[in-house]
Amino acid sequence: xxxxxxxxxxxxxxxxxxxxISLLFGASxxxxxxxxxxxxxxxxxxxxxxxxxxxxxSGQGPAGRExxxxxxFSLWVATTSTLLSAMGALxxxxxxxxxxxxxxxxDTLALNWxxxxxxxxxxxxxxLFFSQSGLLARFAATxxxxxxxxxxxxxxxxxxxxxxxxxxxTKEIPFLTLIVLAVLRSQAENLDIIAENLGAxxxxxxxxxxxxxxxxxxxxxxxxxxxxxFSAYEVPAILGVRYPRMLPVLALDFFxxxxxxxxxxxxxxxxxxxxxxxxVAIISLRGEKEGNx
Amino acid sequence: xxxxxxxxxxxxxxxxxxxPLVLFVLYAFSExxxxxxxxxxxxxxxxxxxxxxxxxxxxxxxxSIGIAMLVSFLSLxxxxxxxxxxxxRVFRGRQIAWLIFFLPxxxxxxxxxxxxxxxxxxxxxxxxxxxxxxxxxxxxxPYTIFTLSxxxxxxxxxxxxxxxxxxxxxxxxxxxxxxxxxxxxxVVAALxxxxxxxxxxxxxxxxxxxxxxxxxxxLFSAVSGGNPTSIAALSLLFVTxxxxxxxxxxxxxxxxxxxxxxxx
Numbered sequence: 001x002x003x004x005x006x007x008x009x010x011x012x013x014x015x016x017x018x019x020x021i022s023l024l025f026g027a028s029x030x031x032x033x034x035x036x037x038x039x040x041x042x043x044x045x046x047x048x049x050x051x052x053x054x055x056x057x058s059g060q061g062p063a064g065r066e067x068x069x070x071x072x073f074s075l076w077v078a079t080t081s082t083l084l085s086a087m088g089a090l091x092x093x094x095x096x097x098x099x100x101x102x103x104x105x106x107d108t109l110a111l112n113w114x115x116x117x118x119x120x121x122x123x124x125x126x127x128l129f130f131s132q133s134g135l136l137a138r139f140a141a142t143x144x145x146x147x148x149x150x151x152x153x154x155x156x157x158x159x160x161x162x163x164x165x166x167x168x169x170t171k172e173i174p175f176l177t178l179i180v181l182a183v184l185r186s187q188a189e190n191l192d193i194i195a196e197n198l199g200a201x202x203x204x205x206x207x208x209x210x211x212x213x214x215x216x217x218x219x220x221x222x223x224x225x226x227x228x229x230f231s232a233y234e235v236p237a238i239l240g241v242r243y244p245r246m247l248p249v250l251a252l253d254f255f256x257x258x259x260x261x262x263x264x265x266x267x268x269x270x271x272x273x274x275x276x277x278x279x280v281a282i283i284s285l286r287g288e289k290e291g292n293x
Numbered sequence: 294x295x296x297x298x299x300x301x302x303x304x305x306x307x308x309x310x311x312x313p314l315v316l317f318v319l320y321a322f323s324e325x326x327x328x329x330x331x332x333x334x335x336x337x338x339x340x341x342x343x344x345x346x347x348x349x350x351x352x353x354x355x356x357s358i359g360i361a362m363l364v365s366f367l368s369l370x371x372x373x374x375x376x377x378x379x380x381x382r383v384f385r386g387r388q389i390a391w392l393i394f395f396l397p398x399x400x401x402x403x404x405x406x407x408x409x410x411x412x413x414x415x416x417x418x419x420x421x422x423x424x425x426x427x428x429x430x431x432x433x434x435p436y437t438i439f440t441l442s443x444x445x446x447x448x449x450x451x452x453x454x455x456x457x458x459x460x461x462x463x464x465x466x467x468x469x470x471x472x473x474x475x476x477x478x479x480v481v482a483a484l485x486x487x488x489x490x491x492x493x494x495x496x497x498x499x500x501x502x503x504x505x506x507x508x509x510x511x512l513f514s515a516v517s518g519g520n521p522t523s524i525a526a527l528s529l530l531f532v533t534x535x536x537x538x539x540x541x542x543x544x545x546x547x548x549x550x551x552x553x554x555x556x557x
């Protein structure tokens with residue numbers, strides 16, 4: 001009788017979702033690849049060519065000239081943002097976990113709150129706050145540190161990516177803090193107390209007990225952050241400069257270029273981004289599995 | 294001493310939480326605000342009123358809401374059976390199904406959008422609401438499935454068996470037992486699918502081709518226009534639904550925040 005509930009093969013129920021995803025997603029990858037070989041870009045070309053790959057990786061054209069510096073800039077922004085977020089999150093989480101009581105719920109709530117601000121809006125808020133005539137500069141002027149807007153350091157739309165990094169760090173610290181807090185609240189206490197009884201100092205406990213405990217989760221989370229920062233478009237588009245540009249901005253610019261030949265180059269750049277993000281995701285998944293064992 | 298640090302930290306934290314809203318309100322309602330004044334020297338509601346009466350903004354608002362609601366609804370309807378299967382049943386090939394849904398969460402929307410652009414161009418779907426909605430499903434559907442499958446992995450099927458034994462029809466069981474039990478999770482999944490679609494810029498740009506002007510599109514063009522007052526006014530409008538949604542689902546977030554954030 002219970003069999004009646006179990007009415008069919010699992011695949012029938014999975015079919016609609018799998019169909020939609022594999023058609024849309026699969027086709028997008030397939031058509032993207034075809035385009036990167038110069039086919040179907042709207043030009044007359046009818047045979048597969050590797051011109052776009054050559055142009056991007058070693059060409060003398062606009063794509064080749066900017067690709068490597070963009071890759072370097074992207075790696076710099078993504079790595080710095082990830083490291084700073086991870087360190088910030090670790091510090092805050094350890095600090096918060098030392099405090100017990102009803103504040104726990106409030107803290108978790110507060111850490112979730114920035115979900116209310118999509119990246120697009122967060123970047124705009126930073127732009128209004130940190131620009132040379134922004135609110136922070138006004139505070140500095142009121143306190144007498146600066147006289148004119150030009151005295152204020154360029155923190156957003158700067159060439160070294162400080163504004164972009166600042167955006168991601170402030171947005172990702174809460175995300176990673178929640179991950180670390182979840183681990184700390186689930187298990188850390190007993191070992192910590194044992195170590196304290198055995199005479200371990202505060203720093204020894206931190207270094208030998210707490211950090212090794214949260215490291216797998218923190219690593220997996222950090223890699224998600226890296227992948228996101230490396231492939232996101234909105235924030236560098238709003239807080240970045242004309243040169244150097246992060247890879248996603250470069251890719252879209254080439255893709256939307258009226259010159260149809262550069263569409264393929266934009267596609268190649270976006271595949272480089274995808275490839276790097278996929279590698280990072282695989283490492284992250286492996287780490288998570290090991291952490292669970 | 295330690296207590297003082299805690300209080301200071303808390304004030305700082307809550308300060309950051311409301312700072313963007315305060316900032317947007319200050320700029321949106323300012324008439325004259327020259328450097329280095331800390332607050333606007335004169336206030337006006339003109340900019341906000343003008344924006345709310347501007348047909349581009351109002352149609353942007355309705356298009357955004359319409360797209361996000363449809364995307365959210367479709368994600369739920371298509372995702373529900375898949376999520377239930379993935380969350381509560383063990384079967385051969387489960388890993389493969391999981392992988393199919395996982396891949397779109399890893400591959401950046403940029404690559405997906407560029408590929409779909411050429412496909413939809415051929416099918417004549419670019420610049421249409423239909424095309425944009427389909428494109429938005431790529432990030433929202435996997436997200437909905439993962440959230441709901443989490444709900445179903447804690448779901449007790451015996452309630453349904455009991456109703457069946459007592460003679461209920463399958464349709465009635467679905468509406469009175471299943472839906473009611475998973476309702477909170479369902480609402481949150483719907484709200485977040487709404488949010489993902491609501492804040493989508495790249496896919497709308499690449500598929501809408503400048504014809505489907507959602508709020509993020511207007512916001513981007515305001516940013517390149519560079520007028521802080523209109524940027525802030527539009528931001529305020531754009532951020533209102535997310536703020537309400539997050540405030541409303543706060544209780545659920547405390548428990549399930551982690552799975553949600555990974556996708557959003």
